[in-house]
Amino acid sequence: MRFLLVLLFSILLLPSAWAIRIREFRQIGTAAPTRYQKLELGLALETPPIRNPYDPTEITVWAEFVSPQDSVYRVPGFWYQDFKRCTTCAPFPRASPTDTCLYCTKCPENPKYLTRVATRLPWRVRFAPPTAGRWSYRVVVTHNDSTVFGPRTFVNVASSTHPGNVAVHRNGRNFAFADGRLFFPLGMNITGTWVLTDYNRLPYRDAYVGITRIAESGGNFVRVLMTHSHFGIEGPDGPAGRYDVRQNRAYDLDAVMEYAAQRRVYVQLTLMTQDELFNSEEFGRAWQQHPYRKLLPPDATTEAFFTDSVSRQLLRQRIRYVMARWGYSPALFAAELMGEADLFGAGIKDHQFWDKDNFRNVRRWTDEMLGYARSLAPQHLYTINTSFAFSNFITSDTAASLYRSPQVDFVQDHFYSSDLNVEHQRAFLARRAAKLFPGKPYQLAEFGLIQNACWSGVSNFTAKRYPPGLLFHDLNELHNTLWSSTFNGSGGAALYWWANQVFGLCYGGQYHYLRPLQKFLAGDSIFDMSYEPIASQCPGTVGPKDAVHTPTTPGNCIPLWTVNKENGTDPDLLPSGVTTSDEAVEVFALRATSRIVGWVHNRHNYWYKLPHSSGPSSAPECADLNDNQPTTRDSVPALVGKQATILNVERPGRYRLEFFSTYPFYDITRDGKDEQGGIIREFTTEVRAADGKLTFTVPPLRPLGKGPFAPDYGFKAIWLPDSAPPTVAPKATTPNAPVKAKPPVRKNAPTPAARPTPRKR
Template structure:
């Protein structure tokens, strides 16, 4: 225990400092120290009353500032959470980025007497940092398209949304202790929430996942909902989040942390069932806010939100497992059309200024400066994404359209062109209850990986058979083949940037059209719901000029219109994915009936199942596609290329041994590797047979990943050829 320097005035000072972490500390891991003060405070969470900061000096004499925070420790058992007594409730957490001897000291500023503000500095303490294999914090790569770590290691996100297990029915299907279910079937926080999410993250990691989107919500880890500015009532939840973030970091799963939800601002009556909504919002209750706009503009509310951000940064910002912050989820859609139309859009400049202010606060006020963005629902023209303090753009997109994969690619390219910074689709969702084989999910994951986004699209709400609600059903295994495919690939090269290419349509043509010009959901009976009735979708900006003529780089031509290809092209390598576009939910066994239990968007409408897919069959209405080719143009080099094919299915015998191992296909009978010769920048590639999985015979694959690598450059070529 280190005794601190005595206070020089009548104010709070540090009386003791106790290291929490064992020495030595590994680089980019957590150093934590706890302290006691000579004075207690009515609200120790209020930095306008008591502010504790810690200055760190590195071995090379660089200086860093971190916030200390007040922590009430809790222990868990089968009966609940139990507060643990402590004499050192003030903690600081820090991730050293340099090996050697570090020095640190606490500065305590006591503001309880506005006329006599005092500031005291503790005696310096030290700790030793040793090297580690950790890559450090995530940042934007120099190419402004992808992410990388502090040490320059490339990062490609294999991604998923992780929401709280707040639906008791979904929790119950995993047979937990019935005593942990929420009263009245309403969302609540239970002892099961963190362990379930932790177990799911472990399984996600085991299947190649490395990036999750985690929310602070009133029924999960939201720590401020009871009393504004005083976080004491939910310290047990904050402690659970401590454990979850440490677990994620230990398993190399990085967290995009959503700091606030627009449903906290919603006047929709349904939010009361979640324990959220404007009526319960502590900012409205504390400051008497008359409207949602006051939340963004009243100085006291702005100050209180910055104090909230300070606590988040102090408690969890130390961790390299925090990939990024999302300041708010869907601010333009507080689940209330009236509020969106009368508050958000007419006042968008004022609200954007709020996001700019908060982003700047997070970026400049303490170490480390994590990546920051805003999780817009539409996002297509948000001025916030142009801010230098906002590091990447995003959008949410829900569709059941046959051309969904192309639309994902177009949305990514639109954002990359407009904002010149990385992009991620932070939510996507087909009608996940439709497809019995998870085709929509698998196709969304693979197509988005080659869209130019820095991560695969984040699947939202994957409940039921896919089973995010039970934290680790079969669906989680869908990520494994893509992670195997992407392993070792470099996306942050200083010498090239991957260019998305494909068998492209214009954005307008990629949407199935109704007679009135609006997009439809799929090739289906006319009475079925329209595309934009199936979920929110881009409006005029997406489907009208000038975007109706924009398209992805159409440098791949397929021999059959059923073949759809998405790829990333570099001077000496192409990574890509080819699939049979006809193999989608409508042409496969599904449950799109006029039944509210199975198809909530069409509870009273017609049965819109494909008549070619009878109820009593598991066979799709899709024929095999054989002897096909794709022609790729725009190659930087002529010569011989190696073509390798990869299985996209986790249960696939890729080498003919009988083992379901997925990955690169080595058996020539199933596709194997081949060579192709390019001339004039054009390469012709033979595609392995594509056929529905349900046929149950090799290769039983409706899609493949592929890698095309320059093997030897030719001085000149006269022909374009392929050979096996």
């Protein structure tokens, strides 16, 4: 007994052999940090055996940073595994020596692509100091009931010209950097294969190539999805709450974020999609394989993902890891909680977003998860998105609307359509978002041409401008929506979804369409002004291959699934502010006191009247889309001598009118060389506003052929003081007398519609 007492007394007096200790601690890298550049700390610890280094209830690593202004930033750390990337792996397979396509759903993979290597400092903390000067920091480690502190360390942070993190613009409609400069997102989704296979090089390659080509083409934005098949850190191949088997994906995402920062491309990181909750034969049985599902009762349905306390705690842990590892990055534009949150039920009766109290449960879950993410990295924007815009606004219940959450900084919808009036439908959604959610910018996060699950790839008449063997040369649906969304009141250009069709070399590289729009917007002040989105009215006619609207909406001027909803016929949401002498001329523009900036388009120039291809060919509805493919430009009639009138122009007097090319690889100077967009100087003229109207003649709207004429143009009307020298107007574009406005097309009230059935693309 005496021996046991002595032994117990010794244990109480002496440090425990299992006491936690910081064995090694240093800054990663030797370069001196600069403002908004990553400052990374590495630690090696001596601890008792750790069951799960990702579980913050067992062990946490933090760093406390103190700025020169004495502001304190508490930054979470994370467990890190190092890898060696293969530099001698075999190239991607090709169908033939002349094949230019690098895309495949399952490539033969070299197992040495990413090889685990010993990690000397497996605990990491990442931080991007927002100010220059002398900073201090110390690390804090807590394991169970023991806490140790690292030494107080000082570091000098150099100044830089970095504009800072992105926030909501002061106008509540756009985005701006911390220094006040405008940020207008211009880019695409860069998701590739959706097939759940063993991890390979495709996700990293798609992201790297996408960022490269977007940056080279004047873009600044990408949306990256952390799905099970891509960069998701948690999936069916590992236990809930452990990310060991997916550290290779995290390592690749590290490289993606670093590369994006180098190219000044900003990333919207989608933390998950509803795909991991699918539980039907049609959409897959992902929920049955979900690691959280294995911890729930046998009868647990997908709703438990949002309501069960264990599931919510595990998701908060996942969010903590994501924000700790990538939340430092100034290239992180926003964290998106879930893509298409309203489709988690995937059509299963009684277990959908719209059933029972599910939409309120998802709203409470959104508040909780985004609030937690914001507490970890408050410098970033946060959002969630829905596939159907009306999913977020249930019977005007503010407690159920996802976008009314105080944790949601901006609004994002997805909308696919093949309708002739699709640009008016998307303008309707932008206007609707501005009215329902003031102060929150709007962006269309996914769009594409789709009908009855058939993707239709559309070329223009420009095959000779591209290398031989390319399948699609100009994606008309990408081009049109890119320009219309820029001027329909959105805070950023719409994001095209079919990224693999764009970045795969065999599809032609339509990312080049970003450059003309970037040139058009560069240096323009319209978004910093008090502006109003305006548009020509929807003509009320339908295309031969429009989706069947049941009940029929007048001219399919509003989206199919808005029929009979709470504001589907609100006149404030219908386009107005512009009249045209021909309903085939459509205009989307932004009107400010001293300038009008926008896009004018020949509405005949849309997918059905251009060469197109749909699939799979075995599906009758897809084959139907391929009938009557045009072979000549005569399918798109030219519009010559047409006029547009901007209404409610505030400032009378002279305006310089400029038109811009919206197409890449197009000769607009008639010198035999292709330009990448830019002003068409021979179209520049001068017009005069009077009685609140500004009327101008549109240059001929012709199918693509010999420049400079094209089926659409960007335009700017800039007010001129009386002292300004006159603009020489070419005879071909001299304006005629103002055109009398047409009476508005009356909209009939739609009758009730059946709830749409969600479809996974």
